[in-house]
Amino acid sequence: MNKVILLGRLTRDPEMKNTTTGKAVTRFSLAVDRRFKNKDGQKEADFINIVVWGKQAEFAAQYLTKGSQISLSGRLEARSYEAQDGQRRYITEVVADEINFVSSGQKSSNAGAGFQQTSAPQSANNNNMSVMGLDEDFHLMADDDDIPF
Amino acid sequence: MNKVILLGRLTRDPEMKNTTTGKAVTRFSLAVDRRFKNKDGQKEADFINIVVWGKQAEFAAQYLTKGSQISLSGRLEARSYEAQDGQRRYITEVVADEINFVSSGQKSSNAGAGFQQTSAPQSANNNNMSVMGLDEDFHLMADDDDIPF
Amino acid sequence: MNKVILLGRLTRDPEMKNTTTGKAVTRFSLAVDRRFKNKDGQKEADFINIVVWGKQAEFAAQYLTKGSQISLSGRLEARSYEAQDGQRRYITEVVADEINFVSSGQKSSNAGAGFQQTSAPQSANNNNMSVMGLDEDFHLMADDDDIPF
């Protein structure tokens, strides 16, 4: 069991790349407000690195922008890489497999983007709308290596 | 492990009662949108019964109203009771221990209620504000029966 | 967002059926221990109804038995049905989309069942083994109605 559930806002526009095998990867940082203020009465946030793969990566790149408020679920992944100084560096990020749109980060409505977010939350029938269509990158399931038993 | 995480809107104003021992209990129903439309292209929702105890019950009763958008975490509880027809009836509800305010259900600002939610989500600096102060009903911890080992 | 994460034991063998459309559904009840004893010092449990669909339903029916300890994640679903007495009855159950095997409910090893659970947890390299291969019933994704935007 390895589950992460977050609610927050993109700190910048997502960045999509393609792996050498042609698979899309989108990355962004999510600002997640802490429940409690710190000693100085300041509201703080945690900035969590998010990774999205495959078809969802394309949706994320297309529909999310800096300031978008989303909820997501995924799993924690720890990996290491060689830094420029030759040292091994360890980072942990969240691989999202489900992203839900909560509200736009844009003041002006995102015309043509697939969402019509209005300013009145209670009239918006697209709050909590799901941005993503799939619960993971399924075609991976085709080869045996992915069968977990 | 018994965790539930929900994001949705109150279908009506919360109702607070006091137990005979003087403890506050607040109940409401939360509409949680499904990710996928049904065969008829209709958006559906699940309506989940939420229970909140103690100090948080008071906060919930005070700050939440029909239409409030909240995220919450808690645990699933199954209980049975004797129905009017003498039969045993089984119900399962979510006992919330953490509630976060996402957006108001009110068009007009909730003056004096502790939140100043405006109608424009992107200008609201109190999105994701926490409504609740405690992570469970702690004074229960005082007596031995609550120690889990 | 609608997430449930549970860790518990099957109270009986799972029951698989097939819908009229030929889709497998497996149901069982999961006993989830409460963290705290009640006033009488008694350990209690919640008994949660679990539903599994599709390919996973078949796996669950095949590999899980009364007493199996599993962790699962899924979503809460509330539905109503007509009871025998003609009344509308409301029930909420957990639709599991990911099930992980933690330990067998059998004293004797489950020879031939795909798991070789030994009695020494620390030597068992198949603890937490995933029983299920898919994260939902994906072929649903094929038709437009399931696209959430």
Add this chain to the structure above:
Amino acid sequence: MNKVILLGRLTRDPEMKNTTTGKAVTRFSLAVDRRFKNKDGQKEADFINIVVWGKQAEFAAQYLTKGSQISLSGRLEARSYEAQDGQRRYITEVVADEINFVSSGQKSSNAGAGFQQTSAPQSANNNNMSVMGLDEDFHLMADDDDIPF
């Protein structure tokens, strides 16, 4: 909303320290098995850094050892610190607020440790026993800074 739920095993004995203000902090690394094997058919795990505060830190230090199988819930926290080379380094760890014991990492029973875990999981009446008594470090709640509204 910031929730993490993990099921895994301690990779080493937990380490407890005391802050200058006299508060206990315990740290350990949790090996969380991945659901799917990698391309080479190898089972992999993520190694997640866990932090526990206050009274729970003491319990964790006392009852958990290398190999203990636990489930936990908590929140993701990202922080930065100055590395030896003067550079800012970013790390994210899980602050656990609820830990449940699933099985011991010890072959021999942990006599006197509060758990009597035997080597046969199905006979152990303390599976899923809760190690921790509190759901966070509550006395923090006493001062105003912690009130989230």
Add this chain to the structure above:
DNA sequence: TTTT
């Protein structure tokens, strides 16, 4: 109607 409940598991270990």
Add this chain to the structure above:
DNA sequence: TTTT
């Protein structure tokens, strides 16, 4: 390196 951070969002509202």
